Amino acid sequence: xxxxxxxxxxxxxxxxxxxxxxxxxxxxxxxxxxxxxxxxxxxxxxxxxxxxxxxxxxxxxxxxxxxxxxxxxxxxxxxxxxxxxxxxxxxxxxxxxxxxxxxxxxxxxxxxxxxxxxxxxxxxxxxxxxxxxxxxxxxxxxxxxxxxxxxxxxxxxxxxxxxxxxxxxxxxxxxxxxxxxxxxxxxxxxxxxxxxxxxxxxxxxxxxxxx
Numbered sequence: 001x002x003x004x005x006x007x008x009x010x011x012x013x014x015x016x017x018x019x020x021x022x023x024x025x026x027x028x029x030x031x032x033x034x035x036x037x038x039x040x041x042x043x044x045x046x047x048x049x050x051x052x053x054x055x056x057x058x059x060x061x062x063x064x065x066x067x068x069x070x071x072x073x074x075x076x077x078x079x080x081x082x083x084x085x086x087x088x089x090x091x092x093x094x095x096x097x098x099x100x101x102x103x104x105x106x107x108x109x110x111x112x113x114x115x116x117x118x119x120x121x122x123x124x125x126x127x128x129x130x131x132x133x134x135x136x137x138x139x140x141x142x143x144x145x146x147x148x149x150x151x152x153x154x155x156x157x158x159x160x161x162x163x164x165x166x167x168x169x170x171x172x173x174x175x176x177x178x179x180x181x182x183x184x185x186x187x188x189x190x191x192x193x194x195x196x197x198x199x200x201x202x203x204x205x206x207x208x209x210x211x
Contacts (some may be wrong), residue, residue, distance in 0.1 A: 011125045040121045111160035141168045145191045149198050166204040
């Protein structure tokens, strides 16, 4: 995935999360990337809504009663073929394994790889459904740093990796809560030391630890 598309995906996911935009508006703004963006934004939005919606207990009780009434009024007349049932279960299992393995494989992707866009999307869903978004951001900052070290020999990929890493550093710098900053700074110091040993300077990170 090129650098522009990575930035656009990140921007759209953020704007949708903050209710500043929606999928259709994002696709309209970037028609040249709509084909690649639509499935990623749709998946992220559906997963987020599925986690956020918690039915009211009274609603669930009414729904259960209505279901029982319907079942009594519409008794099942045909049994599902055992062969069809086994086939459906097998198909669902294969699809689940495909999605799970695809997501797992994406976690090893690097900037510029085909699966990197799915990696970013799955990380976004992870963050917005987590009870500890800061903890997720800290973990992601370690990922971005490691990606940077791995691709540092490729100028194009290195530039993308630096940009992705600095997005998190900028987010951290805006944090005003002292307790959260106390969690962030030791991690960034360790990352800074590791990058210095690898001969890599990240301008935004240097602002944290001026020499």
